[in-house]
Amino acid sequence: MLLPQTKEREYRFRLALRMVFPIFALVIALIFHTFTTSQDTLSSSFYIESILVLVFSTYFIFYLIYKGFDTKITDNISKAFTREYMYDFLKKELQNNKEYSVLVISIDNLYEINERYGIKNGDKILYEIVLWIAEYFKTKEIYNFPIGHIKGGDFIVGLKGNKNQYKTVMELMCLKSEELKIDDIEVQISAAINDIAFSNNLDYLIENLFEMQSKKRDSKLVLNQESEINPSDLEYFVINAIKRRNLTLITQDVFEKGNKILKECFIKLNTLEGKLLHQKNYMKILDKLRLMHEYDLMVLEKIVDICKKTDNEKYAITISPTSIRNLMVLNRIKELFYKNEYLKGRVTFLFSENEYFPKIDKFNAILQQLRDLGIFIGIDRLGSLHTSFLYLRDLNIDVVRFDTFYSRDIDENRSKNIISGFNIMAHEKGVKTWIKMVENESVVNMAEELKIDYIQGKYIAPLEKK
Numbered sequence: 001m002l003l004p005q006t007k008e009r010e011y012r013f014r015l016a017l018r019m020v021f022p023i024f025a026l027v028i029a030l031i032f033h034t035f036t037t038s039q040d041t042l043s044s045s046f047y048i049e050s051i052l053v054l055v056f057s058t059y060f061i062f063y064l065i066y067k068g069f070d071t072k073i074t075d076n077i078s079k080a081f082t083r084e085y086m087y088d089f090l091k092k093e094l095q096n097n098k099e100y101s102v103l104v105i106s107i108d109n110l111y112e113i114n115e116r117y118g119i120k121n122g123d124k125i126l127y128e129i130v131l132w133i134a135e136y137f138k139t140k141e142i143y144n145f146p147i148g149h150i151k152g153g154d155f156i157v158g159l160k161g162n163k164n165q166y167k168t169v170m171e172l173m174c175l176k177s178e179e180l181k182i183d184d185i186e187v188q189i190s191a192a193i194n195d196i197a198f199s200n201n202l203d204y205l206i207e208n209l210f211e212m213q214s215k216k217r218d219s220k221l222v223l224n225q226e227s228e229i230n231p232s233d234l235e236y237f238v239i240n241a242i243k244r245r246n247l248t249l250i251t252q253d254v255f256e257k258g259n260k261i262l263k264e265c266f267i268k269l270n271t272l273e274g275k276l277l278h279q280k281n282y283m284k285i286l287d288k289l290r291l292m293h294e295y296d297l298m299v300l301e302k303i304v305d306i307c308k309k310t311d312n313e314k315y316a317i318t319i320s321p322t323s324i325r326n327l328m329v330l331n332r333i334k335e336l337f338y339k340n341e342y343l344k345g346r347v348t349f350l351f352s353e354n355e356y357f358p359k360i361d362k363f364n365a366i367l368q369q370l371r372d373l374g375i376f377i378g379i380d381r382l383g384s385l386h387t388s389f390l391y392l393r394d395l396n397i398d399v400v401r402f403d404t405f406y407s408r409d410i411d412e413n414r415s416k417n418i419i420s421g422f423n424i425m426a427h428e429k430g431v432k433t434w435i436k437m438v439e440n441e442s443v444v445n446m447a448e449e450l451k452i453d454y455i456q457g458k459y460i461a462p463l464e465k466k
């Protein structure tokens with residue numbers, strides 16, 4: 001039996017005891033009082049007390065039953081702990097154990113299973129996977145471990161000990177799951193592990209696990225070997241850097257037909273100790289702390305200052321689409337461009353997002369306001385995100401940039417043909433195309449052959465610190 005099921009049974013038993021004990025105590029008190037106060041006949045107070053006991057007992061029982069269902073500790077479908085109970089359980093475990101590991105196990109194709117086989121089969125997969133995980137750990141002599149359903153196809157497991165004790169177990173589990181089928185339904189599983197050496201804050205641990213999952217899916221690595229910054233320290237560094245407007249700007253030239261056309265800007269935040277924070281480390285922190293809008297405006301204001309000191313150089317910056325659609329940010333952008341006429345035609349906004357914005361007419365109207373200010377609009381990561389295709393189709397933009405997944409291997413026929421198709425699509429709509437990460441002459445020649453407008457890469461231009 002799973003630990004969550006055992007705990008649920010214990011919880012229900014304790015609930016029953018709490019229901020019975022006060023009633024039993026009241027009945028004993030009533031009988032004792034009756035025998036000590038009545039000699040021959042029972043007084044009317046006995047009947048009054050009996051009615052009161054019955055009323056309060058009935059109310060008390062219903063109240064406890066109601067509260068019992070309100071605080072159910074196991075998920076109805078998966079039979080794992082609920083997220084609320086799992087969080088409370090793990091927080092106590094982290095406090096009481098010097099070494100403790102937290103493992104995330106994800107059903108990567110749960111959405112596809114629900115779409116293809118129906119939600120009922122998806123629910124069955126959730127339950128069967130919990131049993132499969134329990135059976136697997138049992139073969140490794142790991143028993144009585146907490147497992148909780150966090151969201152979707154994601155489960156959290158708590159294990160006593162450091163992560164090095166369980167890395168091999170996790171890797172073998174992922175390998176064993178490659179051929180996993182439940183009722184002929186293929187189930188794809190991935191996992192990541194960390195321990196309190198990273199952080200003893202459960203929220204940080206779980207967030208880090210999902211970040212590790214995302215990185216592993218992208219890189220196809222089994223383990224993440226990168227050194228991690230303590231999340232509380234990272235938040236402090238980010239808040240401090242934005243508060244002090246302390247950033248380092250690095251640029252790289254972008255060429256059109258051999259002529260330098262603009263510079264793309266890469267932003268790093270500076271810590272008080274003089275260390276640089278890379279975007280891959282702090283971008284999610286900005287969203288979490290609700291600082292993305294302030295960050296985007298800080299970068300834009302930096303570009304305004306640079307443009308003021310230079311003659312006719314053009315700059316491209318990456319900006320969050322949520323910032324573009326934010327009224328406060330939009331008004332500040334308008335204010336900057338109205339006050340500084342020299343900015344017109346010198347700034348390009350690049351953006352991408354995972355989910356398609358449904359109010360596309362409103363989005364187009366906002367982008368047109370920006371274009372009227374003299375800002376060029378570009379869509380990034382064409383070919384990787386489905387939204388990039390939809391935005392190329394639905395938005396009025398100036399340039400689109402191919403995802404590096406294709407541009408890295410443009411000299412291979414398959415990638416070349418795909419890039420060629422993207423290029424034709426964009427040009428037919430009057431949108432210029434952009435390729436980056438050009439690393440050798442053959443890629444430059446191929447890009448020129450395909451008539452890609454903008455070319456960028458270390459082979460033709462190094463990174464420069466501003």
